[in-house]
């Protein structure tokens with residue numbers, strides 16, 4: 467089996483997140499979910515939510531699906547790196563992404579979501595594509611869509627082709643040679659943390675020298691920005707006129723008309739360059755001439771994160787073989 471589905475920016479001006487249409491149940495209910503390699507719960511806004519927590523999202527109504535079955539006495543509760551959270555109960559139902567169907571996929575139904583989810587009216591839930599060891603369902607943890615689909619896939623892979631301010635794709639079960647240039651460089655993945663954790667071989671700021679240094683981090687489609695060690699941030703923002711680390715805005719900001727260098731990171735001998743346009747991320751508030759950077763410090767996170775700002779500069783292969791690896795190519 468294979469599948470292919472669109473990755474659509476939730477906001478026309480800034481790539482805060484990307485959503486992908488999925489079908490759940492019988493007859494199919496279409497929701498737009500945030501495919502998230504940084505977590506492993508598949509959860510949706512549901513008919514169990516209080517109306518006060520829904521603001522335009524499409525909800526999944528298990529009562530309207532003839533193939534939905536309650537997973538009795540199972541619950542879940544998750545908190546993300548940015549402090550947002552959700553919790554609820556669990557059904558199993560048919561789950562289809564871009565023509566690829568998994569029967570009896572655990573669909574976690576929200577009974578409660580935090581305000582940051584309520585405010586994001588274009589996200590109807592998340593599809594965790596991390597390792598199933600991170601799934602929060604108790605008493606029996608559930609498998610991700612990828613783990614359920616893998617045995618039926620032509621190849622045990624999915625790929626991310628995210629784009630800057632435009633629609634990209636997630637492919638399942640195959641690698642589309644038309645989506646990248648040159649070769650794909652694969653590096654090992656440490657699955658123990660439960661994320662797609664790999665080691666970058668270093669970085670360069672603009673046209674500067676490449677600094678060979680191991681950077682352990684995760685490839686996280688569910689995080690908007692890139693979070694790296696403070697020393698790298700200092701090296702980058704010292705090249706940006708008027709850049710400063712702002713307590714008010716919680717990170718590096720700079721005048722929106724400042725000239726930004728690109729940022730290159732290493733994957734083995736290969737190099738991926740993030741164009742400066744991706745790093746001038748967004749005005750701190752609508753209409754402001756102060757912009758928030760797409761590169762921020764990981765010092766408060768305890769983990770380095772290659773989020774969408776980096777991922778959209780590449781074609782990324784999440785290879786679920788034994789052992790799993792991650793591949794990066796230019797495009």
Ligand SMILES: CN(C)c1ccc(C(=O)NN)cc1
Pocket residue numbers: 483500502503504505546547548550582583586589686687688689
């Ligand atoms: C509030 N929303 C839409 C979120 C979506 C995804 C995440 C996340 O950390 N994914 N790895 C956090 C929050």
